[in-house]
Amino acid sequence: MSETTPLRGLEVPTEHGYRVLSAPDLGYADGAEGRLLEIVEAASDLSSSSQELASAATDWGTTYSLVPTRANVIRALDLPAGAKVLEIGCGCGPITRYLGEQCAVVDSVEPMAARARVARARSRDLDTVEVYVGTLDDVPPVPAYDVVVVIGVLEYVARGALDEAPYLAFLRQCHAVLKDGGTLVVAIENPLGVKYISGAVEDHTNRPFDSLEGYALESPARTFPRRTLDRMLSESGFTAEFLGAFPDYKLPRAVLSDELFRSSGQLAEALPRFPSPDYLVPRLQLADEKLTWRTLVASGVAEHFANSFIALAVKGEGASLWSSERQAVLFNSERQPEFAVRSEVRGSADDLHLARSPLYPDRPRTGDGKDVRHTPAPTEPVVVGRDLLQVLLDEPGRRAELLRRWAALVPDEEWAPVDLVPHNLVLRADDELVAIDQEWQVRGFDRGSLLVRGLFLTAVQLASRTRPERLQPAGTVAELVAALAADIGVEIDDEAFDRFCAQESAFQAVVNTTDTSLKDRRIRSADDLRTVYRHTLAEVRGGDRFDVQWQRASADIDRLYEMARQHEEEREKLVRDLAEHQKAFAEARAEIAGLRGRQPVALARRVARGVLARTGLRSRE
Secondary structure (H helix, E strand, O other), X not given: OOOOOOOXXXXXXXXXXXXXXXXXXXXXXXXXXXXXXXXXXXOOOOOOOOXXXXXXXXXXXXXXXXXXXXXXXXXXXXXXXXXXXXXXXXXXXXXXXXXXXXXXXXXXXXXXXXXXXXXXXXXXXXXXXXXXXXXXXXXXXOOXXXXXXXXXXXXXXXXXXXXXXXXXXXXXXXXXXXXXXXXXXXXXXXXXXXXXXXXXXXXXXXXXXXXXXOOOOOOXXXXXXXXXXXXXXXXXXXXXXXXXXXXXXXXXXXXXXXXXXXXXXXHHHHOOOOOOOOOOOOOOOOOOHHHHHHHHHHOOOHHHOXXXXXXXXXXXXXOOOOOOOEEEEEEEOOEOHHHOXXXXXXXXXXXXXXXXXXXXXXXXXXXXXXOEEEOOOOEEEOOOOEEHHHHHHHOHHHHHHHHHHHXXXXXXXXXXXOOOOHHHEEEOOOOOEEXXXXXXXXXXXXXXXXXXXXXXXXXXXXHHHOOHHHHOOOOEHHHHHHHHHHHOOOOOOHHHHHHHHHHHHHHHHHHEOOOHXXXXXXXXXXXXXHHHHHOEHHHHOOOOOHHHHHHHHHHHHHHHHHHHHHHHHHHXXXXXXXXXXXXXXXXXXXXXXXXXXXXXXXXXXXXXXXXXXXXXXXXXX
């Protein structure tokens, strides 16, 4: 192709399709590279939306590099089609692939040869992409690129060193290769992320609170609070704006701007989905992540506590890669590609609306669809009010009334509105219930199954939003469903629930991907439904909180102490009894000894037995 860059002008050797600048071999391999190469080389669909690749993911190492959600961190941005892009640390190429589909020139640099080989295989049909083994040090310091992409890389630059100098040097190198008006895109975890505050382990060390404590222990990486990162970018010559990514930049579902926090705390609180997934190590169940986020939003500081940051750092004066009309982006990318949706929050505080579009507009509709209609509204006003589920928690005295009002809205129609469930209702200030996010109509759901669906999902959502103690006396999902059903005057028996399971699993099979590695706490199969139905309310949240576990352990310890005290009292009593018996026995022996030689032996023995009987002891005769 005619497009070129100084990097492409270098005469360097080629191996396995990638070009070799140097051999840094920094040791970042995670062991999945060989399996990934086999999967990618055998695949026919290499696209950034490939379900063939996603379905081959079996663990975190393969999921991270194969699922379409991985590229959402860049999908959220407005990349110029004619842009020349430098990607530093491309890994196994999931973002490289998307960049190559969208931009004119993509130079991707990766220090690990095994990973570069996978990235080259993933982009083998794109002449827009060149993959290099090397580091940013190998890139000519010439302002040749419109965009420099640094996704999950800055934190590793100095191998966890606390000295800022190497990170600043790296950012200044990025500045040097950007054209005036170009943008550096940095995606990185937030050391103060709400998931870390709530007890999740630090992503790089698998230890809780490491980043909150400033990496007091040795770490292979270092992340930066927002103010620190902003200052570092400024000192490197950039002007930056920040976006918050949830659950993180790795598999982002929601990307929020600062403007959203100012214009709609309601949406800022509601759009992230909690709890964030624990990819490798289960967290300590400490504070509730969703409730903590709610408090941070209400306190006006939440933008500093997003789980990950996407920093858009501009060199000089240039157009932003994030439209001023856009306040947030949501991705429903865990669905079959034909049903995947991108939703944007647009407008001003007085006139916010959702704008929806296909996430993969070029993907043909391949599903049967004879029993499923997907008709999301292209635009929908943001309804100002309170989430119905939150009202049910905040005002439990109104629960029965509000649920009956919801049930009255549920119709009995051939094409059932399966999204007409309590978590898609908003209670406005005038006390009117308004439905939102009505995407799906499904044939086969009768009204009874729609009610079961709404009650079941409500029970699961309520359990995930609050502490189980607030939902007592219900202790399981099934018990909470029964209590909610009683509120609307219905009873759910096993036959009704099994009928719902069959209908729901058939619907989910049409809509969702077959990728089992992307469960993300979603409920899909009939077995999933039945399993969750049997869960305790604590299990829905990932298990008992640490304070509950501690209380239970303390109670067990108290019981053990009480048992030990009782055993000690019994032992002391036995010791006292034994001492008394020993004294009586000694007295008896003395009395017997005194009788010897004075009376016949038979008489002495009878006397001895009498003495022993009085002491409660027995003769050995």
